[in-house]
Amino acid sequence: xxxxxxxxxxxxxxxxxxxxxxxxxxxAPVDAMQGEISRIFYYHVPNAMLFxxxxxxxxxxxxxxxxxxxxxxxxxxxxxxxxxxxxxxGVLYCTVVLTTGPLWGRxxxxxxxxxxxxxxxxxxxxLIYVSYLLMRRFAAGPQMQTLAAVLGxxxxxxxxxxxxxxxxxxxxHPAPVFGGGPDSGIKDPAMLAAWEWNILAWLAWxxxxxxxxxxxxxxxxxxxxxxxxxxxxx
Amino acid sequence: xxxALWTHLVKDLRIEWRSLDAIISMLFFSGLVxxxxxxxxxxxxxxxxxxxxxxxxxxxxxxxxxxxxxxxAREIRHQVMDAQRMVPAPGSELLLAKxxxxxxxxxxxxxxxxxxxxxxxxxxxAGQAWLLVVVLPLGTWALVSNGxxxxxLSMSSRNRELLLSLILFPIFIPALLAMVxxxxxxxxxxxxxxxxxxxxxxxxxxxxxxSLLLFDVVFHAE
Numbered sequence: 001x002x003x004x005x006x007x008x009x010x011x012x013x014x015x016x017x018x019x020x021x022x023x024x025x026x027x028a029p030v031d032a033m034q035g036e037i038s039r040i041f042y043y044h045v046p047n048a049m050l051f052x053x054x055x056x057x058x059x060x061x062x063x064x065x066x067x068x069x070x071x072x073x074x075x076x077x078x079x080x081x082x083x084x085x086x087x088x089x090g091v092l093y094c095t096v097v098l099t100t101g102p103l104w105g106r107x108x109x110x111x112x113x114x115x116x117x118x119x120x121x122x123x124x125x126x127l128i129y130v131s132y133l134l135m136r137r138f139a140a141g142p143q144m145q146t147l148a149a150v151l152g153x154x155x156x157x158x159x160x161x162x163x164x165x166x167x168x169x170x171x172x173h174p175a176p177v178f179g180g181g182p183d184s185g186i187k188d189p190a191m192l193a194a195w196e197w198n199i200l201a202w203l204a205w206x207x208x209x210x211x212x213x214x215x216x217x218x219x220x221x222x223x224x225x226x227x228x229x230x231x232x233x234x
Numbered sequence: 235x236x237x238a239l240w241t242h243l244v245k246d247l248r249i250e251w252r253s254l255d256a257i258i259s260m261l262f263f264s265g266l267v268x269x270x271x272x273x274x275x276x277x278x279x280x281x282x283x284x285x286x287x288x289x290x291x292x293x294x295x296x297x298x299x300x301x302x303x304x305x306x307a308r309e310i311r312h313q314v315m316d317a318q319r320m321v322p323a324p325g326s327e328l329l330l331a332k333x334x335x336x337x338x339x340x341x342x343x344x345x346x347x348x349x350x351x352x353x354x355x356x357x358x359x360a361g362q363a364w365l366l367v368v369v370l371p372l373g374t375w376a377l378v379s380n381g382x383x384x385x386x387l388s389m390s391s392r393n394r395e396l397l398l399s400l401i402l403f404p405i406f407i408p409a410l411l412a413m414v415x416x417x418x419x420x421x422x423x424x425x426x427x428x429x430x431x432x433x434x435x436x437x438x439x440x441x442x443x444x445s446l447l448l449f450d451v452v453f454h455a456e
Contacts, residue, residue, distance in 0.1 A: 066451060127404040134400055139391035143455035147387050150448050151401060157444060158405050161437060165408040168429055169415065 013204040020201035023194035037107040044100040046199040048122070050206050051093035055129065055156065057210070058086030062152030065145060080145045081217035083152055084136065087129050089210045093202075094126045117166040124162045128155040238323035242331030249308065250339065256301040260343045264297035265350060272354050282355040287417030290344075290351060291410060295377060298340050299402070302381040303395045305332055310389075318453075325453040326446040329382060333442075336378045337371075344370055360423025369420065369427065372434040373413030376441065380406055383445040387452050409437045 024042035031038035061083025068076035101119065102112040113119065132155055136148050250256055271289045275281075309315045318328060351357065359366075381402055388397040416430035 124404065124407050127407070131401045131404045135388070135391075135397060138393060138397050139388065143390055146451060146455040147390070150387060150452055151384075153448070154405055154441075154444065157440065158408065161408045161433075161440070165411050165433060168433065169411060 009204075010208065013201070013208050016197070016201035016204050020194070020198040023197045028191045028194035029188055034108055037104055040100050040104045042194055042198045043202075044097060044104065045195065046202040047093045047096045047100070049199065050202055051090045051097065051125075053203075054086045054090035054093060054206060054210065055125070055159070056086075058083045058090060058129075058152055059156040061086055062149040062156075065149040066153075069146065076145075077221050078218065080149065081214050081221065083149060084217055085210050085213040087132055087152065088213055089206055091126065091129045091133065092209075093206060094122060094129070097122060098126060117170045120169075121163050121166050125159055128158055131155075236323070236327060238321070239327040239331045242328050243334060246331065246335040247338075250335070256304055256336075256339050257342060259300050260297040260339065261346055263300055264293040264343060264347055267293035267296055268347070268351060268354060277355050283357065283360070283421050284418065286351070286355045286357055287419075287421050288414045289355070290417060291373065291413045293347070294340060294344060294374065295403075295406070295410065297343060298336070298374075298377055298381060299399055301336055301339055302378070302385045302402075303398060305336055305382055306385050306389050307394075315389075325450045328453075329386070329446060329449045332382045333375075333379045336382055337375055340374050340378055341371065344374065357421065359421055361420040361427070363420065365420050365427060365431070366417065368431060369413065369416040369434065372431065372438055373409060373416075376409035376413070376434060376438050377406060379438070379442045379445055380409075383449065383452070386449070390455070409434060412437065 020042070024039055028039065028042070030036060061079045061081070064079030065076050065083060068079060101122075105114070106112050132148065132151050135151055136144060139147055268289060271277075271285075271293070275285055277285060306315070309318065318325075321328075381398070384402045384405070385394075385398050388394040388401065391397050412430040412433045416427040416434065419425045419427035419430065
């Protein structure tokens with residue numbers, strides 16, 4: 001039953017992605033001002049909205065690890081796997097945003113990059129979570145999970161500050177290029193529908209890879225525990 | 235201010251006074267950064283006023299990493315760290331003592347570096363110069379309090395000296411932005427630095443509090 005449910009979920013996710021692609025590329029009308037390039041928004045914006053969700057999941061995992069690590073070690077391990085999976089999927093989505101954004105910017109603004117508030121915020125968040133993943137890679141050993149959880153909390157704490165600082169930065173010195181945000185009003189119902197289908201599809205896809213990554217990390221933890229046990233008994 | 239904090243403070247100051255390792259290496263390194271930036275950007279006229287704030291902050295940041303790496307490394311020998319863990323005083327006092335000591339070191343370096351800086355960049359301060367006495371310590375505190383904390387965090391890793399820079403710089407970016415904007419505003423006198431000073435103050439309060447709260451977790455991580 002469980003297996004059937006997961007196969008069904010994967011099938012639905014793939015169907016949603018295909019349907020979202022069809023909606024974005026064939027159904028939604030061409031943007032009168034920007035032309036075909038505007039279709040990149042159907043990927044850019046859902047990913048941008050969702051990476052916050054995955055970083056939030058990572059924060060929940062980090063806090064969970066720190067609060068359970070002495071009382072319920074098994075639950076703490078699960079929380080740590082969740083923190084890692086959330087950060088990885090978040091970095092992945094953030095990378096998609098940082099790749100599709102300049103592709104669009106080159107056509108619409110004529111430049112690849114500008115130090116605009118949203119761009120800077122996203123880049124700094126990406127840097128913080130990449131450093132979190134690097135830290136997990138470098139700091140081996142049992143204390144790594146504790147240290148990573150602490151760093152995860154610090155990174156999440158930085159996010160609102162980065163956001164505020166960028167708003168102040170750019171309100172004092174207006175940027176030369178200030179594109180109207182994608183949410184400055186989608187009037188066409190077909191565009192809105194395509195956009196909503198893509199949010200749903202990317203949410204389903206993100207949760208799928210999150211769960212897969214989480215289960216992989218749990219397997220790693222179990223193998224490591226068995227190996228540690230064997231080394232003790234040898 | 236308790237006795238444990240004072241003991242740690244005096245001990246670290248005495249070690250530094252006898253060797254002067256941290257201050258000399260930081261001073262030379264930040265001097266090098268200032269020279270390298272002058273060569274890279276050819277600062278003349280109004281342009282030097284524009285970039286001087288940024289160069290000063292980045293030079294401080296790079297230089298302080300060399301001292302921060304040493305902050306805990308000298309405790310490893312003879313199992314001092316393990317002894318520190320068994321001390322009944324809370325770990326946050328040890329952290330605070332280290333932060334204060336390194337804050338003093340970096341501030342001394344900034345004061346010694348200032349004259350060279352003014353000479354190399356032909357600086358004239360157009361804004362209110364006394365505000366520098368507020369901005370630089372606030373920015374330095376943000377750098378050092380996070381730096382000492384993350385140095386402790388990266389102690390157990392294989393390549394801790396690399397890891398410290400990798401995790402400190404991204405977290406420090408908002409404070410660096412505020413510090414650079416505030417010093418540039420003071421040097422050029424074109425805008426008001428008050429907003430950035432408030433932001434630095436907020437950053438300092440938030441991150442120092444969280445560091446003190448979470449330090450025991452990092453310190454006793456086994």
